[in-house]
Amino acid sequence: MANEFYIYLSILTPLIAFFITPLLSSNPNLRDSLGPIGGIITFYSSLNIASLYLNGEILSYTFFQINETLSISFKITGLGVIFGLVASGLWILASIYTIGYMRGNKEKNQTRFFTFYSIAIFAAICIAYSGNLLTLFIFYEILTFSTYPLVAHKQNNAAKQAGRIYMGILVGTSIVFLLPAIIIVWVLTGSLDFAPNGVLKGNISNEYVPFLLALFAFGIGKAALMPFHKWLPAAMVAPTPVSALLHAVAVVKAGVFSMLVVITYVFGIDFLTETSGAVWLIWVSSITLLISSCIALTKDDLKARLAYSTISQLSYIVLGGAIATNIAVQGAAIHIVMHAVGKITLFFAAGSIYVATHLSKISDLNGMGKSMPLTFIAFFIGSLSIIGVPPMGGSWSKFYLMLGSVEKDYLLVIYILAISTLLNVYYLLEIPAKAFFQPKRTNIQVTKHPLIVYPTFFAAMLTIVLFIYIEPLKHITNLISGNQ
């Protein structure tokens, strides 16, 4: 069997799930089992793609050639392998968790929910394996539109308002900034393909590089760089599984993934270093990182705090790209994985607290640790990973980011990373601390659903596993910028 088969398999599985789900609306058990099964198949093929990539085989597949310069095509890149693994692997966990959440919370319109959930995963996988900017843009937009029914799932006024902010910022930035940026690249180079060391070198005069990069950086609204970050907190009106998988993993990671792809495969790390075109981005992402951490401190709503924490963590990844050395980009790529696993743990925990107790304010969580020990332990472990404490996976990515900034002598960046880590400690660890050490205030009915608690705990364990089995990840990320 041809190895390209794995590309079809990983892309088609969520698409098939999307088409079958509405047909099974009368049989909820069968319908809901599509998620985990699809997740396993997709993850399996992504693993195979990864191992083929490590063996030096570049898989590619052209779905449709529109004309000589435009095509919808897929090509496996190092970054794509990582994002594909993250999206498909966490889909397994999230789909199990989602079943528990939707049933435990007795949500309406579950079939519609699962349908759009699959199409969002489909879009994310397609983004991961996209072979040129056009394909990337197409699925970037599909991801935005397919998540709208999920964000506005409750269909009340709050959801309507949040949905407007969500669509307005994401679609607005992508049309006004990202699309012209892509067209400029098209006009300058005559093609939209990715190349291991970038395509722009020699096609653009140096003084325009920062401006073109700015069009990309602000056009990719999903990376939530300030001032285009408001959509992420707004999206928190969605049911928690959406926040967990999509707004901690698929959607935002699609954003930072696209940033890294643009930086490495369109501009090229060396070209950016030569022209210093990305220096401004270091400061913008640093400022985003600090300000959003500070805002997170002030939020009492658990999901809002996690949302601002996500914004700040995304800026770590953008920062890694902006430093533009091999090690920093490697760190950024590893951080895609580590933050995804850590943040999904936290969101899972937040959701399971909500389903069990209907609490969403941090100040109400005093003393809840004894009633829900597994959940809060998972939350604690996840927080440590986000903060970057060994033996959790998150420590690796921070280590690489710092190495990268030392290499380029950005000492201020190291201080910023340190300050942000301190802020992380404060606003994340406050929650398990309150839950375990404060006295319980009121008597709250706790109803647990097993399908919620175990995925949460499993995700927490995964952060530890990733600390130990970092070798394959390092290996893949080493190959990202064409060191083959």
Add this chain to the structure above:
Amino acid sequence: MTFIIKNLPILIVITPLMFSLIVAVLSNNRLAWILSTFASFLTMIFSILLCFELSNNSNISYYLGNWPPPLGIEYVIDKVSIIPIIIVSVIGFIATLYAHNFFILEIDRNLVSKTYSLWLLTIAGLMGLITTADAFNLFVFLEISSLSAVALVALGSKMDRKALIAGYNYLILGAVGATFYVIGVGLLYGVTGTLNMSDLAQKIPALGLNKSVIVAFTFMMLGIMVKAAVFPLHIWLPNAYAYAPSPVSVLLAATATKVSIYILVRISYTIFGPSYEIYTFESLRYVLLYLAILAMFAGTIMAIFEKDVKKLLAHSSVAQIGYIVLGISLATSPGIASGFIHLINHALIKAGLFMSVVAMGYYTLKRIDVNSITGLGRQVPITFFAFVICALSLAGLPLTVGFISKLYLIKAAFMSEGIWLPFLILVSSALSLIYIWKLIEGLWYNKTNSKSEKIKELPEIYIPLLIISFLNIYFGIDADLIIDNSFIASDALISGIK
């Protein structure tokens, strides 16, 4: 068969014209519909046959009554005119197929067969406008198509008396436009002694900076700009589209202004092409370009504040005409091609949007405005689905035709004007999301505490609608056909300049 092939250029005009006479005397409404559908189907088949004929020759020239030009009337089908021919015939057929339920509901029973007669007359007029290569014959068809269209608009008066005023406005402004055009033609005839377009093109350069020619050019352009609803000469359009009977809105929105834009291109590139540098350059670049930009913003902003959905779509048409004219005014090969691409794509988009909106009006027996559509998506899911696809296509979501238009328009704008023009286009296109989203959101959200039962959707309404939505997606992926033919057309036009 060879007889048909030989006479194809006239058959696409004469078929709807003859059938319109037959249909007018029928008393059976259903039979009138069937015959009209048959006529528009034949026209479509003939147009498609023309396509195949054209793939062998660069252009097909036909002398009416075998009188050779410049004395006789010449019909020319070339790589440029085939584009609007296909648009009018295909959309015309789908709209005719679609029309019957609506005409029965919206028009007095004893007027329905006459309506079909006018309807076919409009199609015949539009076809004639496209094919003729004679400047005065073009005026004749201009009158045929606009007068029948005016009558069709006024027939909306059973549903809303405002249709009469809308029709009257359309009539007066249309007459002004046509008169302007014919004044221009008269002046040109005075100085050149010919009415044949290619003959004119040969004789005008010799006249140099002749005042009569300048005035003629201005009159002709202004006259057609009224017909094409180029901002700020668009004021007849929103009301005419909004109060016309539903199928008429579909037909006019998808075809009438497109044909007028095509004539605009013909005048500026075919007639004045060889003397392009003298007459056309300034006006296209610095009048049409800025008017197009104004149209983009004015139309979009009007649409944002509009409550009535049909009128909202009409305002959006004004903006979209702005995009098309903008592409054409760039006067480069990619620019004109992008104009043609959007000409085709916008016909598909607007036909789909008007068809789905009027279908909702038909099901609910209400005028569709922004407040009354709340929660309607649940009641008519198929129509809603088609609407969403066409609306996203209007917004330019990838994998729809709207995206292809935007891609090429922005590329062309960037290549000839730098970054400021693409930026303006994109801002207006982002603004257009506001009204598109308002509609989708309104349809999707439920009314608070009201039970709404499902409405049975009729297959004869939703099948044409689904076909149009499918085309919106199909040509968004397999866009090569449209892109290629638009570039062939624009290259043909540009080569006339050199």
